[in-house]
Amino acid sequence: MGLVVFALWLLAAPLLVVVTDETYWSGPPDRLCKGKPGAVYREPRTTDSEVSYEQLKHLLSSSSVQLFDVRNPDEFKAGNIPGSTNVPLGDLQEALGLSPDQFRQRYKVRIPDKEDGNIVIYCQRGCRSANALDIMWPLGYSRARHYPGGYSVWIQHQEYSFTEE
Template identity: 40%
Template sequence: MLRWQRGWAGAAFLPVARRTMAGAPTVSHPELRSLLAAGRARLFDVRSREEAAAGTIPGALNIPVSELESALQMEPAAFQALYSAEKPKVEDENLVFFCQMGKRGFQATQLARGLGYTGARNYAGAYREWLEKEGQR
């Protein structure tokens, strides 16, 4: 859906794609399930270590949002040593960040995109939605 943005005087600028949470690209629960089933997404749980230890989406790598900027700027070998996982590449698609309710996932997505990770997306439904939907299966 397109909407028109207006400047301070009310003049219409170019239309922009509507995205939830002020411009962060998002992924829905059905899309996330499909991407995971196809092995086409990397999940990053940006909640605290304690929150992630209590339960997370299978396959997610826990990097608390407070560490994310430094983690994404590490050399690949240092990232591997610290997180026991391959560091994402800036050109990777479907780097999906999530938290408990959506806010930290949004912040993480914006941070990653600011560092050049153009494939960064936010699972806005977050872990709370995952539990609600997956608990019914």
């Protein structure tokens, strides 16, 4: 009887599930990735919203990408993907509401067109860039994509390519 009561108690007890940032990323978590309270990083809605390392390299070599880094300015200054423009995640919605002249004056590049299919967003590990898509898509930038590996994967590829030469 005691075993049955214990088994019933176990079934009725709330489950405690611990999810850490390491569940989604290798290496240390991106401490600056702040979603909504209680939100957990989720994969983008479709794989069409992602750009691989190889795709990003091709886009950069053909100069056919508008690459935006949504990390903080100090992170951007410490290292970034060449050709990218820093628009911190906290400023993104306001930035996309600027006039073309204001955007160019502030960021030194043209404001992306909503129909552009060459907009790529990245951050350190992919969380903030996924959050950036959640900001951009409702504003009409439905073709914007992100580089889910972020700068951390980019730099790993760069370091690896130097050791191979």
